[in-house]
Amino acid sequence: xxxxxxxxxxxEYFDVTADIGFYAYGNTLDKAYENAGKAMFxxxxxxDNVKNKESREFEIVSEDLVSLLYxxxxxxxxxxxxxxxxxxxxxxxxxxxxDDSFDNYKLNCKAYGEEINWDIHAHRSEVKAVTFHxxxxxxxxxxxxxxxxxxxL
Numbered sequence: 001x002x003x004x005x006x007x008x009x010x011x012e013y014f015d016v017t018a019d020i021g022f023y024a025y026g027n028t029l030d031k032a033y034e035n036a037g038k039a040m041f042x043x044x045x046x047x048d049n050v051k052n053k054e055s056r057e058f059e060i061v062s063e064d065l066v067s068l069l070y071x072x073x074x075x076x077x078x079x080x081x082x083x084x085x086x087x088x089x090x091x092x093x094x095x096x097x098x099d100d101s102f103d104n105y106k107l108n109c110k111a112y113g114e115e116i117n118w119d120i121h122a123h124r125s126e127v128k129a130v131t132f133h134x135x136x137x138x139x140x141x142x143x144x145x146x147x148x149x150x151x152x153l
Contacts, residue, residue, distance in 0.1 A: 011039035020125070021134070021150040029065075032137075032145040033072060034090040037111065040073055040130075041087055043151060044080070045121040050088035052112035060107045061097065065137040068094070068105045069147055073130040076111060086121060087113035128152045 011024040022039040026032030041047050056079055062068035072092075079085055089112040097104040129152040136148040 010035040011042075013039070013043075016150050019131070019150050019152050021148065024147040024149070025140075025144060027144045029094050029137075029145050030092045032147050033069065033092045033094065033107065033109075036069065036073060036147050036149060037076055037087060037090040037092075037109075040076065040127060040149075040151060041080075041113075043125050043153075044127055045086055045124055047086070047088035049121055050086045051114050052089055053114040054085065055110055055112045056083070056085070056087075057108070057110045060109075061104050062107075063102065063104055065105060066132075066135050068107055069137055069149060070130055070132055070135060072107055072109065073149060073151075075109075077127060077130060079111070080116075084116045085113050086116055087111040089113070125153045 009025055011022050014021045020043055024032050024036035024039050026035055038047055058075055060071045060075060062071050076087060091110040093108045095106050097106050131150045131152055133150050134148060138146050140146050
């Protein structure tokens with residue numbers, strides 16, 4: 001990337017019939033997953049108005065990086081729906097687990113946010129579910145990562 005004052009993109013959206021898709025980017029896999037969390041919650045509300053008053057931690061183990069992305073976003077959506085929380089900041093650590101029979105990936109996340117308050121938080125679109133449709137995790141030529149996900153609205 002050339003040295004300009006241009007800010008690097010963390011995520012962007014693309015149109016899908018009755019759904020919304022996004023690409024999330026990061027110099028590291030951890031950062032790309034963090035930006036995927038931001039992209040999902042920014043569909044629901046303006047995450048710039050979500051304060052970091054509370055945090056939740058969780059760990060996920062999945063068989064591959066695409067499944068890990070699905071499980072990560074699904075867990076965040078579950079926390080939103082069951083604990084009535086919006087998140088706007090994420091600290092993600094991903095590692096590979098090698099054991100005798102499987103190669104798995106482990107994700108640890110600490111998500112920061114606050115209770116949903118419709119007097120403060122703009123109501124955008126309701127995310128009903130995360131889908132596996134066209135989900136992808138890929139390495140970019142510059143060494144960073146690009147994630148693709150579609151959310152059912």
